[in-house]
Amino acid sequence: MTKFYLIIGLFTLVYSSKLIAQDGVFWGHTITFEFEKIEFSHHNDTLLSMDFFVNQKTVSAKCQSLEMEDTKTGHYTLSYSCSSIGGQSQVKTIKCPDIYLKLEFKRSLTKNSVNYITRFITFVFEPTTGPFQKIAVPKMNINNLLENSSSVVIVDAEGKYKVVDGESMENKPVMYHLVKFVKK
Amino acid sequence: MKTITTLLFLWLSLIGFGQASTVDTFNLTIKFDMGINIDSIHIFFYETPGQKFNSINYSTDKSNNSITIFGSNDYVIGTKFPTLVFSYRTLESKDYLYTNSLNKNNHFRGKETIETIQLFYLIAGHGVGSYKEHIPAEIKFTLEKNTLMITKEWLPNATVNGGVQAKYNINSASTDELSHGHRFKEALSISNKLTKINKR
Numbered sequence: 129m130t131k132f133y134l135i136i137g138l139f140t141l142v143y144s145s146k147l148i149a150q151d152g153v154f155w156g157h158t159i160t161f162e163f164e165k166i167e168f169s170h171h172n173d174t175l176l177s178m179d180f181f182v183n184q185k186t187v188s189a190k191c192q193s194l195e196m197e198d199t200k201t202g203h204y205t206l207s208y209s210c211s212s213i214g215g216q217s218q219v220k221t222i223k224c225p226d227i228y229l230k231l232e233f234k235r236s237l238t239k240n241s242v243n244y245i246t247r248f249i250t251f252v253f254e255p256t257t258g259p260f261q262k263i264a265v266p267k268m269n270i271n272n273l274l275e276n277s278s279s280v281v282i283v284d285a286e287g288k289y290k291v292v293d294g295e296s297m298e299n300k301p302v303m304y305h306l307v308k309f310v311k312k
Numbered sequence: 313m314k315t316i317t318t319l320l321f322l323w324l325s326l327i328g329f330g331q332a333s334t335v336d337t338f339n340l341t342i343k344f345d346m347g348i349n350i351d352s353i354h355i356f357f358y359e360t361p362g363q364k365f366n367s368i369n370y371s372t373d374k375s376n377n378s379i380t381i382f383g384s385n386d387y388v389i390g391t392k393f394p395t396l397v398f399s400y401r402t403l404e405s406k407d408y409l410y411t412n413s414l415n416k417n418n419h420f421r422g423k424e425t426i427e428t429i430q431l432f433y434l435i436a437g438h439g440v441g442s443y444k445e446h447i448p449a450e451i452k453f454t455l456e457k458n459t460l461m462i463t464k465e466w467l468p469n470a471t472v473n474g475g476v477q478a479k480y481n482i483n484s485a486s487t488d489e490l491s492h493g494h495r496f497k498e499a500l501s502i503s504n505k506l507t508k509i510n511k512r
Contacts, residue, residue: 181429184428194426243507243508244507244508245505245506245507245508246356246506246507246508247504247505247506248504248506249504250502250504277359277503277504277505278502278503278504279504280502294502295502300497300500300502301502302497302500302502303431304430304431304458305428305429305430305431306428306429306430306431307426307427307428307429308426308427308428308429310424310425310426310427
């Protein structure tokens with residue numbers, strides 16, 4: 129009987145050396161945006177919709193609960209949470225995925241002719257420390273961003289932003305698979 | 313007087329420049345994998361310097377799940393046909409089981425509709441100012457290969473080739489390839505201004 133326990137013990141020891149334990153990792157971000165009133169360059173323009181999307185391709189893990197809250201005109205709070213298995217149990221730095229603000233306009237050219245124009249404003253985030261951080265982006269003028277069609281907004285961990293020309297970026301942010309933030 | 317006129321022309325030649333431009337009609341059929349519902353696709357084009365559409369519309373053919381884009385464009389020779397963006401919108405309803413954090417036995421169900429947009433890009437490569445000639449090869453998008461680039465290769469002797477002057481090549485790339493700095497990405501503009509193409 130002792131020999132049997134010894135075999136079982138040795139088997140467990142050998143087998144345990146091949147086992148790998150993996151922790152669940154959880155993280156997310158809450159991002160607040162504030163925009164000035166949009167002034168249309170064409171007097172015949174009408175804003176039809178304004179939605180936020182996340183570029184799912186820049187997220188390697190399972191992300192859900194993409195929510196958007198607009199309590200005040202021009203104020204938007206976005207939140208999302210992600211989970212994955214493996215890696216470090218303590219998330220030190222984490223990058224918020226690229227966020228796209230989609231604006232749909234209707235432009236009346238003549239009485240019977242209408243053009244629909246869609247603009248995407250790209251927000252690229254620099255990594256933040258800690259698993260659940262809040263990023264408060266200061267008030268922004270969208271009109272300036274719409275003037276240059278390749279404008280990309282880069283937001284740092286404190287929420288400060290700078291506008292760059294996306295075409296000159298080393299790693300151009302390209303939209304692939306967008307998932308919409310659901311209005312709460 | 314002659315000297316003044318000559319000097320005036322010389323001065324004008326310094327500040328003026330000419331660009332050759334042309335107008336072409338195009339007709340391009342793009343197939344989609346049968347799993348993609350073409351009724352849920354909206355089509356846009358990126359505004360491109362040197363390219364102007366006199367007209368652009370599209371029609372669908374459900375029998376072979378294809379979209380035909382047709383119209384006429386006025387363009388400066390050497391500029392590329394604008395990138396066409398096909399936006400495929402899907403809605404997925406998901407059920408969730410929530411647990412009350414104060415009372416673990418208290419569960420309640422919730423429903424959430426998730427809207428996703430998958431983008432397909434059709435990029436014109438070097439020498440493709442318009443799609444005036446028939447492209448013999450099949451142009452087909454799948455969920456995996458969502459970026460296509462059409463390039464044009466001029467053939468040296470059209471008379472030998474039965475009057476065919478150019479050969480078109482279609483190359484595809486997946487999003488994974490693109491996210492790793494694929495050469496297509498270089499050709500893909502990130503312009504945020506998209507104009508919708510109307511169905512006819």
